[in-house]
Amino acid sequence: MNSSAVPAGVLRRPFPEALLRALTGRFGDRVSTSEAVREHHGRDESPYDPQLPDAVVFAKTTEEVAAAVSLCAQHGVPIIPYGSGSSIEGQLLATQGGVSLDLSGMDRILAINAEDLTVTVEAGVSRKVLNENLRDTGLFFPIDPGADASLGGMTATRASGTNAVRYGSMRENVLALTVVLADGRVIKTGTRARKSSAGYDLTRLFVGSEGTLGIVTEVTVRLYPIPEAISAAMCAFPTTTDAVNTVIQTIQMGVPISRVEFVDPLGMKAVNQHSRMTLKEVPTLWFEFVGSETGVQEQAEMVQAIAAENGGLDFEWATRPEDRNRLWSARHNFYFAMLQLKPGCRAVTTDVCVPISRLAECIDGTLQDIAASSLPCPIAGHVGDGNFHIGILVDPAKPEEFEEAEALNRRVVSRALSMDGTCSGEHGIGLHKMGFLIEEHGDDAIDVMRAVKHALDPGNILNPGKMFSFTA
């Protein structure tokens, strides 16, 4: 095993000079073959070594995306949509070469329909930029996968994050998409109606398809009124089990909590170092309560009582907006914080999600795996959803550390699957979890996915080699 899921080069397809000429004719200086640009687009936040596309094209409109896809289709050349580069399972690596299609220039907010609680944006708009643009509306877009990901990328990965426990994931919050198909045709997958029974759910077929079925160019999502009252708090626990049991009981009682995050002692250390904070380095829950003033108070009282029963110490509150922002920004920077625990390291991440009743058992088993590992393994998780991550920190120069990390990952995933959970709560499959996808769904269900892929991309040009094996 080396530091890439696919050995570089072996799968690369020819990249015809004629295609490069045609792309340059259409896109001018928005086509690049420079090493630096290709290097930037041939990687993501995964631990894998980059695999470079042959060219990078910067698209500005849906029509340009359609033109680029049509040209690649004519030549049977792979095309990989690129948003903000923050995926972490190897989704963006050009293992078969081809074109990386950078959509970051598709950055227009197309329509804020505040009265309908919807917004339509181009795929390159990031979640932070979206929320900045919503500032005057009293509304916000809640999905927050840590990184300042693009809406197109979040759609492709079926992203979620800290707010999902209350607001759901991209699965629940995308209303409609504009998608460029593998032959360059453009479709809209839905309307702005809140619900619909009109035909197959094409929207959700593309949500989570990781660029393998079509290229998302516009996204319509639901918005929510900014709550009247918001309160955040942290609570330290004697043990991880105490913290997790607090979460389980909170969810089972139906408390409409907006965030409940777990960070383990090593993770807390990483947060302290990265964000220059002085938090206790013990098992900790991070809470957020939203609603009316009385609603927030009711929720907080219920959860404080549950925490106290489980040995939780006093809540430390952050009610001023700047304190809350500092808290959540520290949490959102967790990925980069943990990387600093081991200079020069990369993170092999787990992403399991289990039914909430099995969470304590799942984390207990994981703690035993971690205790037996030689690698630093900070934990953070969206525990209200039953989802948690271990960042297994490896030295990229040491294949044996990758091996150890993957062995640990396999044990964690097997345990989650045995509990009727999933190998990926929110990061997707990419290259990293292809084996787990089969283990989770079984061969027949993967055959169905493969049949759908064949139906929509028979030439296998859309982000080929990701999610499951498929041959044109």
Next chain:
Amino acid sequence: MNSSAVPAGVLRRPFPEALLRALTGRFGDRVSTSEAVREHHGRDESPYDPQLPDAVVFAKTTEEVAAAVSLCAQHGVPIIPYGSGSSIEGQLLATQGGVSLDLSGMDRILAINAEDLTVTVEAGVSRKVLNENLRDTGLFFPIDPGADASLGGMTATRASGTNAVRYGSMRENVLALTVVLADGRVIKTGTRARKSSAGYDLTRLFVGSEGTLGIVTEVTVRLYPIPEAISAAMCAFPTTTDAVNTVIQTIQMGVPISRVEFVDPLGMKAVNQHSRMTLKEVPTLWFEFVGSETGVQEQAEMVQAIAAENGGLDFEWATRPEDRNRLWSARHNFYFAMLQLKPGCRAVTTDVCVPISRLAECIDGTLQDIAASSLPCPIAGHVGDGNFHIGILVDPAKPEEFEEAEALNRRVVSRALSMDGTCSGEHGIGLHKMGFLIEEHGDDAIDVMRAVKHALDPGNILNPGKMFSFTA
């Protein structure tokens, strides 16, 4: 135009004697070719004349469903899953003959996982039976499409109903399915994890596919804690516009109301007659508030203030469980109540759903259409979602009434589509709305649906001739 969307007989495929023998060999007396049984299974609540299957098979297990599908596949014979018969767009008519597969005997509750807020049931379990079985858990399943539909049928139609404004539709509430594919293979589409980014969203591909992609045999859905406090109320308004504006403002303020239903004066008359009530026969909103005691009070105060600003009269409260049940049961029986307004009639139903900001304009235009119609047209709707229905009551013996009803339906749908709405909020496409599906999605998106259909059912045996045209 006659009273069927497809002339009887013209599309029927051969039904080989060998298939009947094989089915009888496998299912014994659970195969029926009696006229009465076939007649019962060749209809639904749509206004269309029945079109009879050649045989009806009563399945008890997923393995039996797989066996029936395999046999039909061998002979290229259509197979139509049948739950409780309550669909209303012609989904169940055997326009091409074949087998109606009755799943009502698949009525086991397989696993109540109260601590995870999930339940897994066989497809034939109805929503009322499910909720009766949940009685001791403190949990409930909120989706309620009026009729006591089966969970399999609700999945196939992507059903919703009065609670969707707060709890979402089947789209948001199905976690995983067991599905028999067109070749008899059985897959599971998901796990009990609350969220997942593992692969294509097969669950939501089958939700809303109306039996055309696979036969759902088991359904895992989310449950919710029964709220601490529940309060229902009715409020009468001087005009429909006043009522609708009240709804729009309630939704836009983000009040987490659990139900808000509109019924027009003619609809109120139908309710009074059918449920022996003495409600005012004026434009009326039906509300339900749930949450903590103080939460319910807060919501009710906000909505009362909004209603008062829009000319609403005093709220009439129903807080005792028996009063609330009487109220909602009257609302749930609306479909049958309105049929009694015109003895012997059938209902051509509209089902549009528009962004909430356009609802007043959409209903205004509809009222003008109705004023110009010679037919009784009671209105009821899940207005919090922007979804409303007209029941256009026609004499089945009078083709000209069907023609007039369909012309009205077309006007209503065109208006909704021009407002970025959908032709079907919750009833599905069936036979009735096939033309509208194309109008809504466009040819290219329908081509994608067709490609998916081809990928999963190349022989076109699964409920053929529904949703969109497709040839094997």
